[in-house]
Amino acid sequence: MHRRRPRIGAIAVAVAVVAVMSGVPLGYQQLAASRCTGQVKLTLAAAPEIAPAVQSAAEVWTEQNEDAGAVCAAISVIPAEPADVAAALATVHNVGLAGVGQGNRTTVIPDVWLPDSSTWLLRLRGAASDFTPTDGGSIARSPVIVAMPEPVAAELGWPNATPSWASLVEKITTGVGLRTGIVEPTRDAAGLSGLMAFGQAGFNARQESTAVLRALATGRSVLRDDLTAQFPRSADMGTLSSGLSMALLSEEDVIAYNATHPPVPLAALYLDPAPVPLDYPFAVLPGTDPVKVAAADRLHQALETERFRTDLARQGLRAHDGTWGAGFSAPTGAPSPSGGTASASPSTGGTAATPADSAAVDRALAAWSAITAPGRMLAAIDMSGSMRGRVPTAGNATRMQVTRQAAEHGLALFNDDWTVGLWVFSRRLDGAKDYRQLVPIGPLSTQRGQLRDALRQITPQPNGGTGLYDTTLAAYRQVQDGWQSGRVNSVVILTDGVGNDDRDGLSLEALLSQLTKLKDEMRPIQVIIVGIGDAANRDALDQITNTTGGGVLIAEDPAKIGEVFLKAIALRPAPR
Numbered sequence: 001m002h003r004r005r006p007r008i009g010a011i012a013v014a015v016a017v018v019a020v021m022s023g024v025p026l027g028y029q030q031l032a033a034s035r036c037t038g039q040v041k042l043t044l045a046a047a048p049e050i051a052p053a054v055q056s057a058a059e060v061w062t063e064q065n066e067d068a069g070a071v072c073a074a075i076s077v078i079p080a081e082p083a084d085v086a087a088a089l090a091t092v093h094n095v096g097l098a099g100v101g102q103g104n105r106t107t108v109i110p111d112v113w114l115p116d117s118s119t120w121l122l123r124l125r126g127a128a129s130d131f132t133p134t135d136g137g138s139i140a141r142s143p144v145i146v147a148m149p150e151p152v153a154a155e156l157g158w159p160n161a162t163p164s165w166a167s168l169v170e171k172i173t174t175g176v177g178l179r180t181g182i183v184e185p186t187r188d189a190a191g192l193s194g195l196m197a198f199g200q201a202g203f204n205a206r207q208e209s210t211a212v213l214r215a216l217a218t219g220r221s222v223l224r225d226d227l228t229a230q231f232p233r234s235a236d237m238g239t240l241s242s243g244l245s246m247a248l249l250s251e252e253d254v255i256a257y258n259a260t261h262p263p264v265p266l267a268a269l270y271l272d273p274a275p276v277p278l279d280y281p282f283a284v285l286p287g288t289d290p291v292k293v294a295a296a297d298r299l300h301q302a303l304e305t306e307r308f309r310t311d312l313a314r315q316g317l318r319a320h321d322g323t324w325g326a327g328f329s330a331p332t333g334a335p336s337p338s339g340g341t342a343s344a345s346p347s348t349g350g351t352a353a354t355p356a357d358s359a360a361v362d363r364a365l366a367a368w369s370a371i372t373a374p375g376r377m378l379a380a381i382d383m384s385g386s387m388r389g390r391v392p393t394a395g396n397a398t399r400m401q402v403t404r405q406a407a408e409h410g411l412a413l414f415n416d417d418w419t420v421g422l423w424v425f426s427r428r429l430d431g432a433k434d435y436r437q438l439v440p441i442g443p444l445s446t447q448r449g450q451l452r453d454a455l456r457q458i459t460p461q462p463n464g465g466t467g468l469y470d471t472t473l474a475a476y477r478q479v480q481d482g483w484q485s486g487r488v489n490s491v492v493i494l495t496d497g498v499g500n501d502d503r504d505g506l507s508l509e510a511l512l513s514q515l516t517k518l519k520d521e522m523r524p525i526q527v528i529i530v531g532i533g534d535a536a537n538r539d540a541l542d543q544i545t546n547t548t549g550g551g552v553l554i555a556e557d558p559a560k561i562g563e564v565f566l567k568a569i570a571l572r573p574a575p576r
Helices: 051-064 082-092 119-127 150-155 165-173 189-199 206-218 224-228 237-242 251-258 290-302 306-314 358-372 399-413 444-456 468-481 508-518 538-548 558-571
Strands: 015-017 028-030 036-046 070-079 112-114 134-138 144-149 180-183 246-250 266-269 281-284 375-382 419-430 433-443 488-495 526-532 550-555
Touching (some): 051 070, 051 290, 070 290, 119 189, 119 358, 134 290, 144 150, 180 189, 180 224, 189 206, 189 358, 224 246, 224 251, 251 266, 281 290, 358 399, 375 399, 375 433, 399 488, 419 444, 419 468, 433 444, 433 468, 468 488, 508 538, 526 538, 526 558, 538 550, 550 558
Parallel strands (some): 036 112, 180 246, 375 419, 375 488, 526 550
Antiparallel strands (some): 015 028, 028 070, 112 281, 144 266, 419 433
C-alpha cells in the first residue's frame, strides 16, 4: 500500500502549477497580478494524504478571491510527512523530540502546518515553550482502527462482532499466533494513538503490559509501506499464519490499501473505547506575518465547504465532524454519519475517543522507549539543602519527596532488561567527593528492590551545597568505563540548584573541556539533566548536554517533575 500522493488536477486559468523537487512546493500561484494591488505568499505543509484535497480547495479559493484592487494570495501546498516537519521545527526551537531526529536542510518551515494529528502540536508545545501555533482547528478526521486480513478478522467474529481491547491483549500475550505490527509511534500519529489505546486497556499486571509492548515492538516498522507489505498476499492458511495478523492504522490507510484490490483485503475493526482519531489540525505557526495570518484564516474558511468534504472523501478521509462526503469508500462496519454502520452489522461506533493530552502522550512514549531502547543508566539525585523546600502545588510535599516519587514511577516503567545504578550528590558526601554511590549499575532483574529501598531513604543535607560539575564528570566516566553496545548508555541528573556552588571543584569551563576529551562518537553517552524549579541555570546545563549529547528538561513547577521525568526517558535515542 502507498500513501496517497498529491495529484495535479485540472489547472485553473488563474493558477500556475509549480514543479516540485524534494521539499519544493507542489502548489500553485495566482498569476493575474495585474488585477491585484499586491500579493501575499502563503506556504502550507500538509500530510501527504490530505494535500490533494487542500490543493484543490485552495485553487478554487484563489480564483474566487481574485478581486481587482485587492491583495491576492499565492498559496504553495507542500506534501510533507509530519515527522519531517516536526523534526525541522524541533531543530529551529533547539529542542529534541523523541524518535524524529534532526531536521534536514530540504524541509521547508511553512507558514501553516497541517499534520495528521494534534499530538504533533502537543509534543512540540511540551518540548518548546515558545512553540505557540494559533488556530489549530480540525479540518478532517480519520479514526484509528485495528486492521486485520479479513479471514483473520472473521475468526474473531467480524463483521457481526468486534473484539474488545482486553480480548486482543489476551490473544497477543498468550501466544496464539496473532502476529502484531505498528508503525514506529514516535514518528507516526496513528501508531501513537493505538499505543495509547492499549495503555488504557487496563492490564492485569506489569508483565502483561510488557508483553504487549514487546509484541508491538517486534513487529514495528519505521515506514507504513514496509508494515503493510507484511500483510498476507494469499488466503491459504500457510500464508495467513506467516503474514501480519494485526496492525494499528488509520481508516484512511485501510481504504487506500483496499483500493489497490489486494488478494486479501483488510478489515477495519473499530474498538471501544475508540483511540484518539487523526484530526488534521490547521496550525498557523508562530512568527507568521499578520497579513499571512489573515490569508490563512480565509483559506481555513474555504476548507469547510461541501466541495472540500467531497474532495476529502475521494482521499478516504472524513470531514472534521466525523461525517463523510459523496464517494467515500467506507470499510465494512465503519460507524456512519447517522450513527449506524456502513453495513448491516451492528453499530461499532463505540465510546467517543477522549482527546489526547500531553501527560498521556508522555506516558505512552516513555513506556515505549523503555521497551524498545533498553538502557544502562546511572541516576544521580541532588540531596542539597534546597531539596527540603516545600511544593505548594504538590500538597506541600518537599522537593525531595516529589523527586523520589517521580524516580520510583520511572523505575516501574523499566523492565528487567535494564541495568540501573543510583548516586546522590551534594558537597563532600564521601570524603572530598561530592557524590556517593548508593547502588552500583546492575541488572534490574536482581536489584530492583534494592534501588527502590535506596530511593526511599534519600534525605536532603540540611546545609548541603550542590557539587554538580564534579558529579557530572564522575558519573560520565563511570558509565563510559562500563559502556555496553545495544543499550542506551546514559547519565540522568535530577537537580534543583542554580548550578554548581562547589568552589573547590571543577569550573564549568574545566568540566566542558574534560567532557570534550572523553566523548567518543563510537560509544555515545547521553547526559539528561532534569532541573527542578525555576531557579535552575538553564544556560550552564545546556552547555553540558550540548557537549555530551542529551538534553535539559526543566520542571518549573516541581509538582510536574513526574511528567518531566517521563519526557526524559522518551528523549533517549535508539541504542547503538
